[in-house]
Amino acid sequence: MAKAKVSRKSTSIDMTAMCDVSFLLLTFFILTATARQPDPLDISTPSSTYKIKVPDTDIAILSIGKGQVFYEIVGKDIKMATLDKMGEKYSVKFTPEERERFGVLGAFGVPIQNLKQFIMMDGDQRTKSGLQTGIPADSTNNQLAEWIMQTRNSTAELHATQTRFSIKGDSKEEYPAVKKVVDILQKQKVNKFSLITSAEGDAQ
Amino acid sequence: MAELDTSSGGGKKGKKVRSKKANTKVDLTAMVDLAFLLITFFMLTTSLSKPIAMDIAKPDKDDNSVERNELRASETMTILLGKNNKVAWYMGEAGKSEPSIESFREIRKSILDNKKKVADATGGRQIIMVIKPTSGANYQNFVDIMDELAITKISTAPAIDDENITDAEKDFMVKAGIL
Numbered sequence: 001m002a003k004a005k006v007s008r009k010s011t012s013i014d015m016t017a018m019c020d021v022s023f024l025l026l027t028f029f030i031l032t033a034t035a036r037q038p039d040p041l042d043i044s045t046p047s048s049t050y051k052i053k054v055p056d057t058d059i060a061i062l063s064i065g066k067g068q069v070f071y072e073i074v075g076k077d078i079k080m081a082t083l084d085k086m087g088e089k090y091s092v093k094f095t096p097e098e099r100e101r102f103g104v105l106g107a108f109g110v111p112i113q114n115l116k117q118f119i120m121m122d123g124d125q126r127t128k129s130g131l132q133t134g135i136p137a138d139s140t141n142n143q144l145a146e147w148i149m150q151t152r153n154s155t156a157e158l159h160a161t162q163t164r165f166s167i168k169g170d171s172k173e174e175y176p177a178v179k180k181v182v183d184i185l186q187k188q189k190v191n192k193f194s195l196i197t198s199a200e201g202d203a204q
Numbered sequence: 205m206a207e208l209d210t211s212s213g214g215g216k217k218g219k220k221v222r223s224k225k226a227n228t229k230v231d232l233t234a235m236v237d238l239a240f241l242l243i244t245f246f247m248l249t250t251s252l253s254k255p256i257a258m259d260i261a262k263p264d265k266d267d268n269s270v271e272r273n274e275l276r277a278s279e280t281m282t283i284l285l286g287k288n289n290k291v292a293w294y295m296g297e298a299g300k301s302e303p304s305i306e307s308f309r310e311i312r313k314s315i316l317d318n319k320k321k322v323a324d325a326t327g328g329r330q331i332i333m334v335i336k337p338t339s340g341a342n343y344q345n346f347v348d349i350m351d352e353l354a355i356t357k358i359s360t361a362p363a364i365d366d367e368n369i370t371d372a373e374k375d376f377m378v379k380a381g382i383l
Contacts, residue, residue, distance in 0.1 A: 012231075015231075015232030015233060015235075015236050016232060018232070018236050019232045019235055019236050019239065022236055022239035022240050022243060023239050025239075025243050026239050026242050026243050026246070029242075029243060029246035029247055030242075030246060033246055033249065045255065046343065046344040046347040046348065047347075048256065048258055048347055048348075048350070048351040048354075049351055049354060049355060050256050050257070050258045050351070050354060051256065052256060052257050052258075052259065053255075053256060053257065054255050054256065054257040055257075064343070166257060168255075169343040170343065171342065171343060171344035171347075172342055172343070172344065173342060173343040174339070174340075174341070174342050174343070175285070175337045175338070175339060175340075175341040175342060175343060175345070175346060175366070176339050177343075178343050178346070179337075179366055182262065186262060186264075186265050187265075189264070191261055191262050191263070191264050192259065192260070192261045192262075193259075193260055194257035194258055194259045194260065195257070195258040195260055195346075195347055195350075196255045196256070196257060196258075197255070197256050197257075197258055197347055197351075198255060198256065199256055200351075
């Protein structure tokens with residue numbers, strides 16, 4: 001009787017195709033992932049059980065921490081248009097290069113008078129320079145209100161929608177500091193805004 | 205230790221020198237493992253790191269329209285946010301009913317109790333919430349209380365009033381040491 005031979009198959013599979021696919025996906029995810037902009041203010045947001053995600057377009061974020069207010073506009077075109085309007089208002093002239101650099105800038109907290117100098121620095125210098133003292137929001141020199149106003153104008157002109165304002169406050173921030181910012185918004189009839197929080201598990 | 209193999213070629217004369225065909229197959233398993241690990245990481249972080257927005261609507265400050273609804277005092281619950289993560293709440297009008305001081309842990313139960321009481325007394329009407337953050341409160345308290353309202357499923361829009369904190373309320377809060 002002939003012995004039944006168990007043919008041994010090799011267990012190694014050709015991984016080339018799988019490798020190709022996985023690296024293609026990897027490249028895709030790396031490219032689409034938005035690089036996190038360094039946050040000039042150290043903010044830990046409070047958590048909530050809300051589930052609505054912050055939209056990506058036509059928003060502006062007001063960061064509040066340590067009594068300072070930082071401002072961030074989302075969208076390069078809106079940023080550049082807003083900068084033009086602000087420059088006109090405060091008679092600061094911005095070169096095309098400065099506009100371009102402002103277009104990719106994240107949150108900032110410098111008075112408009114120092115903005116020109118601030119734009120031309122690189123990331124490391126910006127944090128070291130000590131220029132970031134928050135945007136002035138006093139009643140005599142309310143640059144924050146002006147930024148908000150011009151952002152709304154720019155969004156209305158370029159995208160024909162309304163800007164959504166989000167407030168990103170530090171958990172420990174005292175309420176009057178938040179109220180001050182809210183009052184500025186309300187003075188311009190922005191009565192609806194969102195508070196940015198981090199996710200929390202479901203509560204029973 | 206490190207030695208150089210110099211024997212090849214020298215001894216075997218006459219034989220054809222065959223160029224050795226190295227096996228071109230590389231084991232890709234480790235590489236694929238790594239790639240998938242990174243894919244998983246990027247997939248998860250891109251969707252999860254998005255912050256969450258809590259929509260807030262505040263009453264228009266200079267709205268002089270006549271279409272204002274009167275609130276029934278008996279259906280209104282006012283929550284005052286004080287310092288040290290404490291809240292004071294009362295039903296009805298300020299000064300008439302004694303406020304109670306609670307922490308954020310306990311307030312959920314009180315909200316639910318009052319919601320039920322109002323619904324029972326009025327035949328299913330929703331309770332009206334008034335939130336008054338005072339200067340002692342911090343931002344976290346404000347977010348927390350809005351979150352509590354969402355958790356307790358209060359569907360009527362809460363009135364956020366940080367302007368009109370009455371003297372009776374102030375007195376009470378000072379007495380309780382939370383203002």
